[in-house]
Amino acid sequence: MIHQLAAVDKRAKISKNVIVEPFTTIAGDVEIGEGTWIGPNVTIMEGARIGKDCKIFPGTVISAIPQDLKFDGEDTQTIIGDNTTLRECVTINRGTKALGYTKVGSHCLIMATSHVAHDCIIGDNVIIANGCGIAGHVEIGDFTVMGGLSAVQQFGKIGKHTMISGGSLIRKDIPPYVKVARDPISYAGINSVGLRRRGFSNEKIFEIQKIYRAIFQMKMNVSQALAYIEKEMLPTAERDEILQFIQNSPRGIVKGYGTGKDRE
Structure with missing residues (x-):
């Protein structure tokens, strides 16, 4: 052969x-x-x-x-x-x-x-x-x-089940289960389509959405958001994976919902 x-x-x-x-x-x-x-x-x-x-x-x-x-x-x-x-x-x-x-x-x-x-x-x-x-x-x-x-x-560190848009320049870590896009690169929601294709239930997807809503949409800094999640949300494998990823990210994670601006 x-x-x-x-x-x-x-x-x-x-x-x-x-x-x-x-x-x-x-x-x-x-x-x-x-x-x-x-x-x-x-x-x-x-x-x-x-x-x-x-x-x-x-x-x-x-x-x-x-x-x-x-x-x-x-x-x-x-x-x-x-x-x-x-x-x-x-x-x-x-x-x-x-x-x-x-x-x-x-x-x-x-x-x-x-x-x-x-x-x-x-x-x-x-x-x-x-x-x-x-x-x-x-x-x-x-x-x-x-x-x-x-x-x-x-x-750089990129978590599981992430979707990264074409042409991205990745300088920050990307936590699991999310989509990232735009310029500069930023959070663009969770990867719900990919998660459904891989057998995640609607309840589990909603749980992940709730976690990232606290991190990116509730006007708290990252430390405050992590403390809120630990206090208010029941521990699950996905919750703990997200928390551990962010806590172990020395360079920090991507920003949330930034519009970015065109390069000149």
Whole structure:
């Protein structure tokens, strides 16, 4: 299943039913799970760990060394989960000694020309549209959908089940279950459509709306809103997840319902 015009190091651990198309290069310290398809002109470098039933399209480069001047040749990895698709010319750099790996979860879709930098952690079922740039040490939660040509500043954190509009510049953290849009980027309601598609009940969606209404619409600062939520709302997994995310956000979260202004 390995084309004769592919260059595959004999030390690479390639499972059954893996297809490697011509002009692809695979280094020695690489592991690839069963049923994965690797298209032509793909480069898979040292430290790659690729799961089962993935699809990797032409021009993609996995596990190149970090674009980080502090990198000193340490042994690190790039981990790709099962059933993940990487479209044309995606680049995913391996980690540094800060974390030791870059990780993309299972059932993800990373569209053409997007870049995932060193030491990022991307959850399961994440969709990253064309041309996104994700800087180092970024964390993206499960079921996030990121619109095309968006960029995330280094050390940014994005919660689960978020929807990010195309062309967004993300300098602040984005808490779970919300939509963000506009320029400058700001809260645009909760991701109710996405939550319904993933089986959240109307009661649970209303609970999340109530939490964010306190944070963004009741004319309290963030500290006051969190204290109000802890006192007035019953503890649930979603409530506690939102509170913990915001409390653990050193750079702060996006603003609420800003209209922004056009760039000159």
